[in-house]
Amino acid sequence: NCSGLFSGADGEGVTGAMLLSADADTANWISHGRTYSEQRYSPLDQVNRDTVGDLGLAWFADMDTARGQEATPLVLDGKLYLTTAWSKVKAFDAATGAKLWEYDPEVPGETAVKACCDVVNRGLATYGDKLFLGTLDGRLIALDRESGAVAWEKVTVDQSKSYTITGAPRVIDGKVIIGNGGAEFGVRGFVAAYDADDGEQLWKFYTVPEGGDPEDAPAYLQKAAETWNMDVLGSSDAIGGGGTVWDSMAYDPDLDLLYIGVGNGSPWNRAYRSPGKDGTGEGDNLYLSSIVAVRPSTGEYVWHYQTTPGETWDYTATQHIMLADMEIDGRPRKVLMQAPKNGFFYVIDRETGQFISAKPYVSVNWATGIDPKTGRPIENPQTRVDKTGKPALVTPGALGGHNWHPMAYSPTENLVYIPAFEAGMMYAPEADWKPDTARGFNVGFNLGAGDVPADEGFRKQVAGTLKGMLVAWDPVAQKPRWTVEHPGPWNGGLLATGGGLVFQGTTGSEFNAYDAANGKKLWSFAAQTGVVAPPVTYTVNGEQYVAVLAGWGGAYALSVDGDLIKRKAPVRNISRLLVFKLGGTAKLPPEPALADLPLDPPPSTAPAEIIAVGQAKYGRYCAVCHAPGAVGSTVLPDLRRAGSLESAQAWNAVVEGGALKDNGMASFAGSLSQEEIEAIRAYVIKRANEDKALEAAKKVARR
Numbered sequence: 001n002c003s004g005l006f007s008g009a010d011g012e013g014v015t016g017a018m019l020l021s022a023d024a025d026t027a028n029w030i031s032h033g034r035t036y037s038e039q040r041y042s043p044l045d046q047v048n049r050d051t052v053g054d055l056g057l058a059w060f061a062d063m064d065t066a067r068g069q070e071a072t073p074l075v076l077d078g079k080l081y082l083t084t085a086w087s088k089v090k091a092f093d094a095a096t097g098a099k100l101w102e103y104d105p106e107v108p109g110e111t112a113v114k115a116c117c118d119v120v121n122r123g124l125a126t127y128g129d130k131l132f133l134g135t136l137d138g139r140l141i142a143l144d145r146e147s148g149a150v151a152w153e154k155v156t157v158d159q160s161k162s163y164t165i166t167g168a169p170r171v172i173d174g175k176v177i178i179g180n181g182g183a184e185f186g187v188r189g190f191v192a193a194y195d196a197d198d199g200e201q202l203w204k205f206y207t208v209p210e211g212g213d214p215e216d217a218p219a220y221l222q223k224a225a226e227t228w229n230m231d232v233l234g235s236s237d238a239i240g241g242g243g244t245v246w247d248s249m250a251y252d253p254d255l256d257l258l259y260i261g262v263g264n265g266s267p268w269n270r271a272y273r274s275p276g277k278d279g280t281g282e283g284d285n286l287y288l289s290s291i292v293a294v295r296p297s298t299g300e301y302v303w304h305y306q307t308t309p310g311e312t313w314d315y316t317a318t319q320h321i322m323l324a325d326m327e328i329d330g331r332p333r334k335v336l337m338q339a340p341k342n343g344f345f346y347v348i349d350r351e352t353g354q355f356i357s358a359k360p361y362v363s364v365n366w367a368t369g370i371d372p373k374t375g376r377p378i379e380n381p382q383t384r385v386d387k388t389g390k391p392a393l394v395t396p397g398a399l400g401g402h403n404w405h406p407m408a409y410s411p412t413e414n415l416v417y418i419p420a421f422e423a424g425m426m427y428a429p430e431a432d433w434k435p436d437t438a439r440g441f442n443v444g445f446n447l448g449a450g451d452v453p454a455d456e457g458f459r460k461q462v463a464g465t466l467k468g469m470l471v472a473w474d475p476v477a478q479k480p481r482w483t484v485e486h487p488g489p490w491n492g493g494l495l496a497t498g499g500g501l502v503f504q505g506t507t508g509s510e511f512n513a514y515d516a517a518n519g520k521k522l523w524s525f526a527a528q529t530g531v532v533a534p535p536v537t538y539t540v541n542g543e544q545y546v547a548v549l550a551g552w553g554g555a556y557a558l559s560v561d562g563d564l565i566k567r568k569a570p571v572r573n574i575s576r577l578l579v580f581k582l583g584g585t586a587k588l589p590p591e592p593a594l595a596d597l598p599l600d601p602p603p604s605t606a607p608a609e610i611i612a613v614g615q616a617k618y619g620r621y622c623a624v625c626h627a628p629g630a631v632g633s634t635v636l637p638d639l640r641r642a643g644s645l646e647s648a649q650a651w652n653a654v655v656e657g658g659a660l661k662d663n664g665m666a667s668f669a670g671s672l673s674q675e676e677i678e679a680i681r682a683y684v685i686k687r688a689n690e691d692k693a694l695e696a697a698k699k700v701a702r703r
């Protein structure tokens with residue numbers, strides 16, 4: 001029992017040395033990806049291939065938010081700490097589930113309209129006697145780990161802009177490092193470091209240049225400026241460039257390099273963000289969609305590798321960054337691995353940033369491969385929508401082939417487990433695009449273009465193209481060793497263990513254990529809700545636990561047609577921490593019935609011109625949260641079933657008056673006129689009637 005070594009009994013709490021040796025500290029889980037290498041592999045093996053059949057629920061805890069739950073819990077000395085939707089924090093006794101304390105940063109409800117992809121939070125960092133939390137409204141907060149009391153609080157972003165924080169901070173040598181999101185709205189991305197003791201800002205690293213004259217910018221940004229149209233960049237609040245660092249980081253202590261994953265361009269459509277002489281998109285736009293190595297003590301640039309030069313499809317490189325050492329072509333290599341949204345699995349030399357190899361881990365049509373000499377994609381010109389100006393169906397779509405859901409690595413199998421999926425997207429460049437940084441997506445594409453009509457055959461066909469899978473990827477051979485098919489996209493993050501197991505929750509509302517060697521399903525638990533967060537494992541008094549925060553949500557759950565989601569698997573949000581151990585006998589309460597409100601809209605009487613205005617405005621302002629075509633997202637209210645559809649006044653009280661702002665539905669006054677708000681109601685009524693007719697026809701056909 002080495003817990004004494006790690007218990008911080010000297011009064012210092014969590015030290016830099018403890019974070020460096022987190023791998024040996026199997027009892028605890030003290031950093032987001034368990035170790036700085038972010039492998040999410042625990043050597044614990046009490047729960048293993050032979051014993052996993054006895055795994056049962058030890059305890060559970062219901063959460064007080066019903067939105068996407070994406071957090072990785074931290075565990076230290078028998079206590080478990082987690083974050084929930086709306087950036088709340090809760091502490092539990094890790095063995096009994098007794099609640100120790102909770103903290104609510106009271107993020108204003110209206111902040112939800114600044115978040116592209118649900119009001120999620122992915123977790124905490126710890127150091128000394130503190131926990132560190134990034135909040136949706138852009139604050140970094142230090143909490144006393146024992147009591148949950150606020151030690152210090154710092155606003156890290158310009159809160160007049162649409163910056164949000166959803167990612168987990170990391171701590172390196174007493175510096176708390178955090179980025180932010182907002183590249184669907186117009187912000188300029190950066191990552192910054194703060195002193196763990198008092199929150200003083202120590203450095204700030206911008207990922208894209210500022211626009212205008214770059215002369216006094218640091219050298220790496222001057223170099224980046226050569227890859228942008230610097231007259232257009234920053235010319236309006238909507239063209240901040242993007243490049244947000246909203247999720248992944250990793251650290252190599254030997255090389256003393258911090259790796260950050262950089263996001264998409266803002267706006268997405270490069271023709272508006274960085275036009276060339278002919279008005280179509282031009283330039284690589286560094287450091288968008290790149291992995292950048294930074295010196296963590298100073299924030300100094302060291303190297304970068306750009307996965308998608310001139311990105312225009314929301315192809316972020318913010319996906320999980322994982323470090324490992326392995327032999328490739330007979331040579332030991334220190335590699336960095338990533339499966340970014342663009343569908344290729346990359347193996348990079350993490351000392352130099354040099355490209356080693358890349359192969360597609362899902363279906364890809366935007367590029368035929370990556371040129372090994374240059375490390376650049378060989379593009380399909382038809383999908384270069386910022387050049388053609390024409391719509392194109394592109395795979396992967398804006399949610400990627402893999403999103404934020406963490407991967408895991410097994411050093412014994414030398415496999416990377418990828419929570420992958422397929423969901424293409426129609427990118428239709430928006431002519432005469434005008435930004436609105438106050439509300440709605442600012443991406444330069446018509447987001448209503450891909451709406452699926454109320455036609456059973458069509459809907460079936462589109463649903464058939466959506467796929468979700470667990471891919472066991474061999475990073476040396478650059479191909480899958482095995483694949484498990486799930487009911488649909490958007491399955492949970494992963495954990496691999498020394499017991500030869502891989503744990504994953506699914507869109508099918510299961511929490512499963514698979515054999516790490518061959519993908520055989522060895523154990524399954526009915527979770528009653530879609531699970532998107534990654535599991536962790538730890539021990540208390542020598543007994544191994546596996547914990548996962550269940551609760552459906554995030555970008556796919558909000559922004560994809562709810563009927564298509566439900567055709568793959570019936571799914572809803574029941575937010576709950578589930579904790580398992582061998583012989584656990586706790587039981588969940590019975591699953592509540594899945595019941596939709598009736599689909600009973602008023603008759604559609606508005607003229608076609610009004611409905612057309614409503615459709616355009618809905619696509620721009622409503623679809624990203626309430627789903628395309630108003631086909632009820634699986635987390636937020638289904639507008640086709642809203643009582644307020646009956647009354648222009650009630651509808652307006654919400655959309656203009658902000659009656660539901662505390663729930664996240666901010667007022668859209670200033671962005672939408674009264675006439676437009678009423679036109680949106682007319683559009684939703686029309687959509688509801690179409691879908692009611694479709695349901696009735698399906699019932700008749702079934703008889």
Ligand SMILES: O=C(O)c1cc(C(=O)O)c2c(n1)C(=O)C(=O)c1cc(C(=O)O)[nH]c1-2
Pocket residue numbers: 070116117118120164165166167180181182183184244246263264314316398399403404553554555556
């Ligand atoms: O560009 C950005 O700044 C940004 C931020 C976030 C975020 O912070 O959650 C997401 C994305 N982009 C994004 O593109 C995306 O697919 C996504 C999914 C999710 C999620 O939590 O489900 N967040 C985000």
Ligand SMILES: [Ca+2]
Pocket residue numbers: 116183184263264314316
């Ligand atoms: Ca994005």
